[in-house]
Amino acid sequence: MENLYLPKIAMIDKISQETPDVKMFTIKYKDPKDEFHYQAGQFFMVSVFGFGEAPISITSSPTRKGFVELAVKNAGSLTAELHKMRPGAEIGLRGPYGNGFPLKDLKGFDLLFVGGGIGLAPLRSLINQAIDEKSNYGRIMILYGARTHADMVFKTEVSQTWRKAAEVITTVDMGENLCDGNVGLVTTLLPKVKIDVKKTKTIVCGPPVMIPFVLSDLSKMGLADTDIISTLERHMKCGVCKCNHCNIGPKYVCLDGPVFTYAEMKLMTREF
Ligand SMILES: Cc1cc2nc3c(=O)[nH]c(=O)nc-3n(C[C@H](O)[C@H](O)[C@H](O)COP(=O)(O)OP(=O)(O)OC[C@H]3O[C@@H](n4cnc5c(N)ncnc54)[C@H](O)[C@@H]3O)c2cc1C
Ligand code: FES
Structure with a gap:
């Protein structure tokens, strides 16, 4: 029987510095017979041997084969060790896990992405898929906010x-925005896009503090709760719905999520 907790060995192929505290890791499986099969919005449990595991979203698009990319912020013990690693180093991967973005519900619609900080990482997977399969969608709109210009990921x-x-419209919370000048929270960008609410699905990802404000503003713009889609973050241990670490009311972020509609989130018994 397959051991759920046994990671596959993977190798860091390339590393690029995205911001002072975010690095992008291009990963390949060590055994060339192992292949990546995933959906945008899914995540891996990434292990750094001797330091544990953490959930990290896949930021590459499933339309681009043979590798995965992970954008990782140096946020604590495991991610600090990952940031010390060099190309050729081995890590473990379990997964991919989670439900991913609901592609079949998005087909034919205009897509409005709203990202904050490192939250652009999971959105990037779907953004690049939508760009690669442009005939499946209408307009692609991206609103992105970061703390400062230096903290903006994927600038190139x-x-x-x-x-x-x-x-694309960007903003920064403070300082100068060398991309397009906007300064203010990402919610200040929403009035700058003219959307047809009947033809638009929005996909949101960012720090937990940002999510309720963005979802509420999108709702006020007239979008249906089922057309507002967001990812949720919870501390995870197992990633496979066994440990109870990630539940919000009756839902488990690792299994039922991390992607939920606003309609689903409103049924959760606790504040998301
Ligand atoms: C589905 C999902 C996808 C994610 N995708 C990404 C991604 O693409 N890129 C990325 O950089 N990060 C991502 N994260 C976040 C990442 O998993 C965390 O930052 C992870 O905790 C880092 O592990 P660490 O050991 O380095 O940090 P930790 O040592 O776990 O510390 C990280 C932070 O969490 C705090 N913390 C630790 N344990 C707890 C606890 N039990 N309760 C409350 N606070 C606690 C610490 O004080 C610290 O501020 C994702 C998380 C989820 C759930
Ligand atoms: S992480 Fe263990 S139940 Fe979700």
Whole structure:
């Protein structure tokens, strides 16, 4: 019987520094017979041997094969060790886990992405899939907020690729925004996009403090709760619905999520 907790060995192929505290890791399985099969919005339990495991979203698009990319913020003990690693180092991967974004419900719609900080990482997977499969969607709009200009992730890709294929507006909480000048929370960008609420699905990911404000503003713009889709973050241990660490009311973020509609989130018994 397959051991749920046994990671597959993978190797860091490339590393790039995205911001002072975020690195992008390109990962390949050590055994070339192992292949990556995943959906945008899913995550891996990533192990650094001797330091434990943490859930990390897949930021590469499933349309681009043979590797996965993980954008990781140096936030604590495991991620600090990961940040010390060099290409060629081995890590463990369990998964992919989670439900992923509901692709079949998004098909044919305009997509409005709202990301905050490192929360752009899981959105990037779907954004690049939507760009690669553009005929399946209408407009692609991306609103992105970071603390400062230096904290903005994927700056080269945003300027060289996304601005050609999508409508992109960025903002920073403080300091100068060298991309397009906006300063203020990501919610201040919402009035800048003119959307047809009947034709639009929104996909939101960011720090927990950002989520309720963005969802509430989207709802006030007239979007149906079922058309507002967000990811939720909870501390996880097992990733496979065994340990009870990630439950919110009756839902388990590792199994039922991390992607939920606003309609589902409103049925949760605790504040998300
Ligand atoms: C589905 C999912 C996807 C994610 N995707 C990404 C991603 O793509 N990139 C990324 O950088 N991060 C991602 N994260 C967050 C990442 O898993 C955490 O930052 C992880 O805790 C880092 O592990 P660590 O050992 O380095 O940090 P830790 O040592 O666990 O510390 C991280 C922070 O959490 C606090 N903390 C630790 N344990 C607890 C606890 N039990 N209760 C409350 N606070 C606690 C610490 O004080 C610290 O501020 C994701 C999380 C989830 C649930
Ligand atoms: S992480 Fe163990 S139940 Fe979800």
